[in-house]
Amino acid sequence: MRLVFGLVLIVGVGLAGFSVYMAKNYIQGYQSQLAQERAQRAPAIETVEIFVAKRPIEYGQRVMKDDVRLTKFPKESLPEGVFLKEEDLFPEGDDEPRSALRAMLPNEAILASKVTGAGEEAGITSRLDRGERAFAINVDVSSGVSGFLRPGDRVDVYWTGNIGRSGARTERNSVGEVTKLIETGVRLIAINQSANVDMTEAVIARTVTVAAQPHQVAALAQAQSTGRLSLSLVGTKDDTVAEAIEVDQRQLLGIAAMEPEPEPEQRKEVCTIRTRRGAEVIVSEIPCTN
Structure with a gap:
């Protein structure tokens, strides 16, 4: 009796394991087909390789070849001023590197606005x-x-x-x-x-x-x-x-402006001469001379 019970238990466990295995294969196959269908429906995105920071770059730090790497980036979303070729980013190699004008984080795109010209320091002249x-x-x-x-x-x-x-x-x-x-x-x-x-x-x-x-x-x-x-x-x-x-x-x-006082009228200069005739004094007007 015990032998029969053991055989039944073993057969049951085997059937359960086989069922789990078949279900797992079925689910994996379904997911694979679903992923393939989604990949076929999704439009192909054209990418180009640009230079990004490999490690944190501080302000004023010299940007060397070991500090950057190439990574793919959607072509339609390229920011202005990216570097696509090594000779553009390092025209003089590591002999005259560029300097960082601002801090950059890993995987951040290297832009022309973030670095100086080749061989230049990150001073105010840049x-x-x-x-x-x-x-x-x-x-x-x-x-x-x-x-x-x-x-x-x-x-x-x-x-x-x-x-x-x-x-x-x-x-x-x-x-x-x-x-x-x-x-x-x-x-x-x-x-x-x-x-x-x-x-x-x-x-x-x-x-x-x-x-x-x-x-x-x-x-x-x-x-x-x-x-x-x-x-x-x-x-x-x-x-x-x-x-x-x-x-x-x-x-x-809010003080109102004071009206300027009117200038006094200039009187015409009058020149006179006095002449005494006996007890009488006669005042006569004559032309003014300097």
Whole structure:
């Protein structure tokens, strides 16, 4: 009896294992056919090989051949400025490598905007466009937006000074101390002695360096030597153009301008001569002579 029970148990376990095996093969076959059908339905995506970072690359670091690798990327989604060939990324090999203008993570595409030219350092000269000059502006906590400025930000520049001493007036006929918008959308390229665009901590700036045209540099130098400069941070997506802005103390306090006093009428000069005839004095008008 025990022998029969053991045989039945063995046969049952065998049949169960065989059923599981057959079910597994059936499911795997179904999944394989389903994957093949989906692959046939999906359109073929054309890819190209581009250079990406192999390991983390810090700001200012020299980008060597060992720091990058090729990877496939959808052709239709290629970002602007990618490097497709080694001779484009390393025109001089490792003898004159490029430098990173911003930190890059592994598998991040190497773009022309993220690296310098071959053999160049990651200084502010690499951030100046053709015809631009670098100019330093002295700031403090209040005039420098309380330490929230970063390289790459855009700012409006305001001048505050006293023009009443010389009797000068502006186009709005302001007198005394006046604040005026003198430059708009000026691009910052360095804070203190750092040009790192990946700064994360707030830094109290003592000087900021801006990129400007030569005539803007002259205007900023004149403004800095004759008054106080304040910076106003422009939003990242703000593309509006600020209008001419000028405020003096009279406009700030809402004081109406005083009407100028009328100039007194100039009387015509009259020259006379007195002649005595006995007890009588006669006054006669004569032409005036110098």
